[in-house]
Amino acid sequence: MSAGRVRVVGLGPGPADWRTPEADAALARASDVLGYGPYLDRLSLAASQRRHATDNREEIARARHALALAAEGADVALVSGGDPGIFAMAAALIEAAEGGEPVWRALDIEVLPGVSAMQAAAARLGAPLGHDFCAISLSDNLKPWDVVARRLSCAAEGDFVITIYNPASRARPRRIHDAFALLRSMKAGATPVAFARAIGRADEKLTLTNLSDADPGLADMATLVMIGSSETRWVARDGARPWMLTPRSYGAGR
Amino acid sequence: MSAGRVRVVGLGPGPADWRTPEADAALARASDVLGYGPYLDRLSLAASQRRHATDNREEIARARHALALAAEGADVALVSGGDPGIFAMAAALIEAAEGGEPVWRALDIEVLPGVSAMQAAAARLGAPLGHDFCAISLSDNLKPWDVVARRLSCAAEGDFVITIYNPASRARPRRIHDAFALLRSMKAGATPVAFARAIGRADEKLTLTNLSDADPGLADMATLVMIGSSETRWVARDGARPWMLTPRSYGAGR
Numbered sequence: 001m002s003a004g005r006v007r008v009v010g011l012g013p014g015p016a017d018w019r020t021p022e023a024d025a026a027l028a029r030a031s032d033v034l035g036y037g038p039y040l041d042r043l044s045l046a047a048s049q050r051r052h053a054t055d056n057r058e059e060i061a062r063a064r065h066a067l068a069l070a071a072e073g074a075d076v077a078l079v080s081g082g083d084p085g086i087f088a089m090a091a092a093l094i095e096a097a098e099g100g101e102p103v104w105r106a107l108d109i110e111v112l113p114g115v116s117a118m119q120a121a122a123a124r125l126g127a128p129l130g131h132d133f134c135a136i137s138l139s140d141n142l143k144p145w146d147v148v149a150r151r152l153s154c155a156a157e158g159d160f161v162i163t164i165y166n167p168a169s170r171a172r173p174r175r176i177h178d179a180f181a182l183l184r185s186m187k188a189g190a191t192p193v194a195f196a197r198a199i200g201r202a203d204e205k206l207t208l209t210n211l212s213d214a215d216p217g218l219a220d221m222a223t224l225v226m227i228g229s230s231e232t233r234w235v236a237r238d239g240a241r242p243w244m245l246t247p248r249s250y251g252a253g254r
Numbered sequence: 255m256s257a258g259r260v261r262v263v264g265l266g267p268g269p270a271d272w273r274t275p276e277a278d279a280a281l282a283r284a285s286d287v288l289g290y291g292p293y294l295d296r297l298s299l300a301a302s303q304r305r306h307a308t309d310n311r312e313e314i315a316r317a318r319h320a321l322a323l324a325a326e327g328a329d330v331a332l333v334s335g336g337d338p339g340i341f342a343m344a345a346a347l348i349e350a351a352e353g354g355e356p357v358w359r360a361l362d363i364e365v366l367p368g369v370s371a372m373q374a375a376a377a378r379l380g381a382p383l384g385h386d387f388c389a390i391s392l393s394d395n396l397k398p399w400d401v402v403a404r405r406l407s408c409a410a411e412g413d414f415v416i417t418i419y420n421p422a423s424r425a426r427p428r429r430i431h432d433a434f435a436l437l438r439s440m441k442a443g444a445t446p447v448a449f450a451r452a453i454g455r456a457d458e459k460l461t462l463t464n465l466s467d468a469d470p471g472l473a474d475m476a477t478l479v480m481i482g483s484s485e486t487r488w489v490a491r492d493g494a495r496p497w498m499l500t501p502r503s504y505g506a507g508r
Binding site for chain 2 (some may be wrong): 012015016017018019020021022025030043059083084085086090091092093094095097098102105106110111112113114115116119122123126127128129130131133134135136137142143144147150151153154157158159160187218220234235236237238239245246247248249250251
């Protein structure tokens with residue numbers, strides 16, 4: 001039996017032209033492809049490739065399945081939206097390896113990076129991440145809300161651009177409202193804010209607003225929320241929506 | 255005269271298999287390719303494509319040049335290492351458009367995202383960015399050091415994983431030492447730290463250490479420094495360097 005392997009493959013935000021050649025090569029070569037069903041549906045797999053679709057909430061079970069298949073000699077592509085390293089499957093795979101069979105930790109495992117949602121959103125918006133920023137997942141499924149709130153508070157105190165992943169779901173629709181209430185108590189109302197939904201997909205939508213006027217109800221699981229620093233500003237264009245810019249210099253416009 | 259355009263093209267960390275098909279298409283189509291000389295040297299350009307190599311410190315001049323060429327009808331690829339949106343050329347281009355000729359703000363301009371250095375480093379390390387993180391440029395060329403220090407302090411206070419871009423250069427070799435001194439006063443000495451140098455290139459090098467033992471002198475302009483949160487840990491493997499993991503859950507190991 002040949003030694004198996006696992007590649008944790010970043011699919012990027014959706015379109016094939018945002019996926020790296022490295023990721024495509026790993027997908028083409030894999031004997032087994034595991035992932036959230038809708039992600040697998042977007043790929044062109046050969047009939048000979050085994051397809052294992054799972055629910056999005058079963059990350060550890062999927063990771064364990066990937067490792068077990070590789071231990072039997074399979075060439076496994078474990079797919080992940082965006083970049084597997086950013087709030088995605090890489091951590092789940094390593095947690096599963098850490099807590100699983102000893103042989104799993106001796107497998108040939110690599111993480112293949114991809115374009116993450118914040119980068120797709122930033123590209124459409126102009127240059128909101130042109131200076132220091134942070135990324136926070138608003139999900140409190142796996143961490144207490146007070147940790148999330150402390151991080152939001154420190155991010156505002158440090159005047160970082162703030163990108164929010166997983167802002168809301170059906171099970172927790174209110175946390176994004178709590179987050180905006182906290183940020184409104186610490187940051188200027190005129191701070192630029194953008195809701196970037198499903199960037200790169202057919203139903204892509206951008207909403208440009210500011211911290212005072214923003215409707216947190218616009219955010220769902222397919223939305224990345226971007227909140228400026230004190231330096232972030234809109235730059236007007238002719239015949240197009242303005243750019244969101246966080247300049248490279250700090251305090252120059254004061 | 256046809257209307258020109260500018261594409262700000264993310265080359266990723268170096269290797270072609272980490273560059274998106276969208277970026278490759280923009281490079282293949284461009285009449286004019288502008289960028290830092292060593293980046294242009296890595297590309298396979300046709301003899302008919304005009305090549306404009308500049309020094310890495312002349313970002314605004316290069317951006318103005320790109321806009322002026324496009325205003326004359328050129329199809330311009332303005333190349334950037336990593337992701338142009340993250341501490342790179344997108345902000346410079348928009349700043350140049352904002353402060354330049356009115357016609358520049360009416361041009362067809364798009365930013366094409368790429369894999370950034372922190373993602374390449376994270377992929378090699380395992381999953382250090384599996385949970386909330388921030389990215390800070392240590393360059394104080396364009397911002398006062400007290401802003402950098404405040405952000406480092408807030409990032410430590412918020413227990414973010416901290417990624418440091420531009421940790422040191424010949425002109426400012428000491429700031430990374432100042433940063434480590436500050437972080438050592440606020441975070442546990444056992445906090446995992448990695449220096450990721452030139453990831454994806456022939457001279458790629460990873461150094462795994464911890465906050466107490468780390469030698470800040472290892473960092474140069476080609477290095478990305480990654481400093482864990484209180485949750486980040488090493489996961490042992492057989493026959494390979496350990497993984498750096500920031501788990502998806504918070505406080506589970508306590």
